[in-house]
Amino acid sequence: MLPATGPPFGQTATVDALMWTAVGSLAAWLWLLLGQGFFWRTDVRLPRGDAPGPGGGAPAGSGDAAGTAGGAPGGEECWPSVAVVVPARDEAAVLPMSLPSLLAQDYPGPVEIFLVDDGSTDGTGKLARALAEEHGGPPLTVDSPGEPPPGWTGKLWAVRHGMTLAAARPDTEYLLLTDADIAHEPDSLRELVRAARGSGLDVVSQMARLRVVTVWERLIVPAFVYFFAQLYPFRWVNRAGARTAAAAGGCVLLRREAAERARVPEAIRHAVIDDVALARAVKRSGGRIWLGLADRVDSVRPYPRLGELWRMVSRSAYAQLRHQPLLLVAAVAGLALVYLVPPAALGAGLVEGRPGLWAAGGGAWALMAATYVPMLRYYRQTLWLAPLLPVTALLYLLMTVDSAVRHCQGRGAAWKGRTYARPGAAP
Template identity: 65%
Template sequence: MSVLAIIASVSLLSWLWLTCCQGWFWRTDVRLPERSAPARWPEVALVVPARDEAEVLPLSLPSLLAQRYPGPARVILVDDGSSDGTGALARGLAAPGLLPLTVASPGEPPPGWTGKLWALRHGVELAGEAEYLLLTDADIAHGPDSLAQLVAAAESNRLDLVSQMARLRTETRWERLIVPAFVYFFAQLYPFRRSNRPGARTAAAAGGCTLVRREALERAGGVAAIRGAVIDDVNLARLVKRDGGRTWLGLAEQVDSVRPYPELAQLWRMVSRSAYAQLRHSVPLLAGTVLGLALVYLVPPVALVAGLLAGDAGAAVPAAVAWALMALTFRPMLAYYGRPAAEALLLPFTAGLYLLMTVDSAVRHWQGRGAAWKGRTYGAPARTRPDAPVGDPVPAPSGAPEPD
């Protein structure tokens, strides 16, 4: 048995395990659970952190203000130091007959806080005694009944956190290539069914649309408990679940991102700014991820071609089966995004791009550029003691800039 055949066989075994034992991650039928209208609709505050979002706000904020929610609700947009008139534009979108809108600005975040979480903390404070908080990004548009459906799901199923992964744009060629794979990889890393299971260690949320009970957030330590976390949504879900709360994550039907990513460079930045943070800034995890991506996604097409050219059926056959499993598991996500099944064969190429994005994310961190977003750069948060909250910041080395 050739070395190539052994490697191809290991890749096939990996795909058999992923397909059958990784929480059925590839299925796209995880939608809002069964729900009914509650006897009393609780008060909700919709908190929107926004930094330089004048381009997308006219497409997203009106959908929040026009929510058909039977109970008391209001929108709080927190202008995080924008320089493009985001706050003024938001005020101009308010109108009679829509949900009340408050626009506030907390000023620059103190050391140890990311800008988004500092803005969220301010918005949560302004929400007062609202029973639920809908944390949603400024580029997310909601269907008219989105809020009511989220609250009904939380109340009917006694959930402390309900999150939907917004449907991202797939209008340009690069969006069509990168975006479905982005959600597919996320689900592979955090299988939704496993995350939704009480008591399971896996916990995740999607920051674009997260409804959380205020009491559950307070019990978990509030926004301050994750103040330095770049990947705030996953860390929030972990906190809530660790404190005994019930969380739920699934794909959206009425929640869509309106942010365009027309070029590869913009999508590259979206992924690379947090990829190394996702790996906890660990070199061993980075090495394992690179080897794992290569073995699982790159070996099947390479081994198939090499095996056919060399007449090595022992390599070509398992490689072909592995590539087929890869394509079959990717097909449901392509269907969710309305893409043709044939595009599943391109997943190895897309995975290769993600491998390079992950390496680039680590290189940027090593160069002191960290997770950069809209003029701010964040270093690696770490726990300084065993009981420190998630995202507790570590001081920057002498001569290095502190996070904005």
């Protein structure tokens, strides 16, 4: 009697490897679901603090004894002075939708706006002055710092100039760093200051709701925020003593004293991902930071085509990996395992009639889609986009690889006519 024959050893090894990879992907999703700071939840919103206390004192329960210039007598509220710094480079297309929202802020305390024209060639500065004349509101100063010196990114050089202008007003307690494409509801500044003073925070940052109109924006933009929250879970960011630190550069309320203590922006002058670098610097210096999703702060910048979204992601993706080839390999492998293996395992299991394989792949894919649903709801998008997350992840994988290639070719971190070297290569 002849012995029973089975599949060749190589084929068995391949089958087992595929099965174990699918199980590994499922295990990764179980960990992400429960062990990564509940990153997929979208309920981290601006804390509701008390209004500033009477006579220049701190809000009740804050423990902040610093006085505020311009205090009101008796029991009236006294709101701290705020300087709004807006770095702008060739922003004439979006400024009419964003700057009027700053000029219309319903803020009870002193506020002044400093728009720093970073070498614009489209009349950004002139347009800003015209909008201020048309809409009125807080005083607006438009100035230009000139070209950034070696070792500085253009945005941070502009921010430094705006902070220097604000420093001429010694009573300034808070700085609102906001991008030129960000529109604020009238109560935005008031609620940011209320949260900062009421909770004793040095940084309060809101992830602005990005524009989602075109097909490509719907496919890529919600995933951008989802992936960001996966890298920097908001609950970990907001936990005192935790190492995780991040901010969203479009809307950052920064206590001036904390900025000076952390040497911001000088200490991060070369950072391409400047918002995360700022949060890290403040947290390392002993400051308290908070990051969450915004309800009334929106980006008005359109990204109608894939190429524009591609450039937006690829300009900083390799910088996120610290320009390290090994981290690039690890990131590509991780994206493949977590996002691409589940649908591949499901398909292979169905074709080959292997219940264990398709169950592992289908389970991982289901968990992936389920964690994406809250972000789609936050962006008011159809839930049918949830199963397409592997397609979006594949695009992000290719953007990351393209970012590394561009950096190797000397074209990395290119933005609006400037290209920045990696920090180790910068003068």
